[in-house]
Amino acid sequence: EVQLLESGGGLVQPGGSLRLSCVVSGFRFRSYAMSWVRQAPGKGLEWVSGITGSGGGTYYADSVQGRFTISRDNSKNTLYLQMDSLRAEDTAVYFCAKDFADPTSVAFFDYWGQGTLVTVSS
Amino acid sequence: DIVLTQSPDSLAVSLGERATINCKSSQSVLYSPNSKNYLTWYQQKPGQPPKLLFYWASTRESGVPDRFVASGSGTDFTLTITSLQAEDVAVYYCQQYFSTPLLTFGGGTKVEIK
Numbered sequence: 001e002v003q004l005l006e007s008g009g010g011l012v013q014p015g016g017s018l019r020l021s022c023v024v025s026g027f028r029f030r031s032y033a034m035s036w037v038r039q040a041p042g043k044g045l046e047w048v049s050g051i052t053g054s055g056g057g058t059y060y061a062d063s064v065q066g067r068f069t070i071s072r073d074n075s076k077n078t079l080y081l082q083m084d085s086l087r088a089e090d091t092a093v094y095f096c097a098k099d100f101a102d103p104t105s106v107a108f109f110d111y112w113g114q115g116t117l118v119t120v121s122s
Numbered sequence: 123d124i125v126l127t128q129s130p131d132s133l134a135v136s137l138g139e140r141a142t143i144n145c146k147s148s149q150s151v152l153y154s155p156n157s158k159n160y161l162t163w164y165q166q167k168p169g170q171p172p173k174l175l176f177y178w179a180s181t182r183e184s185g186v187p188d189r190f191v192a193s194g195s196g197t198d199f200t201l202t203i204t205s206l207q208a209e210d211v212a213v214y215y216c217q218q219y220f221s222t223p224l225l226t227f228g229g230g231t232k233v234e235i236k
Contacts, residue, residue, distance in 0.1 A: 044213075044228070045166075047227065050223055057223075059224070095171050100174070105223060106219070106222055106223045108217060108219050108225075110174050110183070112172055
């Protein structure tokens with residue numbers, strides 16, 4: 001059974017940092033690209049960042065470019081999102097998501113975690 | 123960036139009736155060399171993560187009931203629930219992957235029971 005479990009969310013002040021983790025099981029982690037997708041309270045979905053299966057390719061939405069860093073540890077079956085210089089508009093539930101098929105690019109997602117809430121407020 | 127515009131924002135349909143959701147792309151997501159449309163549909167129920175319904179615009183994901191039908195090509199796409207059931211109450215999103223790695227979602231359409 002495929003499982004994705006996010007952690008690391010919480011309350012942080014504007015300008016602060018937070019690191020999210022997503023531990024996965026039930027599939028060969030290194031064979032799939034992964035992404036982070038967020039959802040602000042009561043709003044729609046926004047793709048944030050993606051990473052290839054090897055970790056050699058990383059991609060970011062313009063809204064987080066230069067502030068967020070995605071990474072993965074294939075030996076630990078874990079995906080990360082380092083979030084720096086956080087803003088109020090980064091407040092959202094952050095989902096990790098498994099790409100459907102291709103390890104070399106991000107496309108669409110067949111499995112999602114339950115999400116972790118990040119709140120940026122003073 | 124490719125912008126996806128969904129309509130309507132919400133709709134209320136009687137049980138057993140048809141619900142139709144539209145997704146319009148600001149540019150074509152049809153890749154001519156393979157004739158595939160790089161578009162997916164997701165269903166998100168309250169308090170849950172999204173669930174994949176369709177990819178390549180009309181390929182149904184395993185386990186998705188056949189009352190869900192997706193169609194369209196180029197810039198105009200449709201998700202139809204042919205006979206609405208109570209468990210179909212959710213928000214539905216389209217998403218394009220034509221401009222990978224920059225992925226975008228539509229704004230969502232909320233489906234309720236009338």
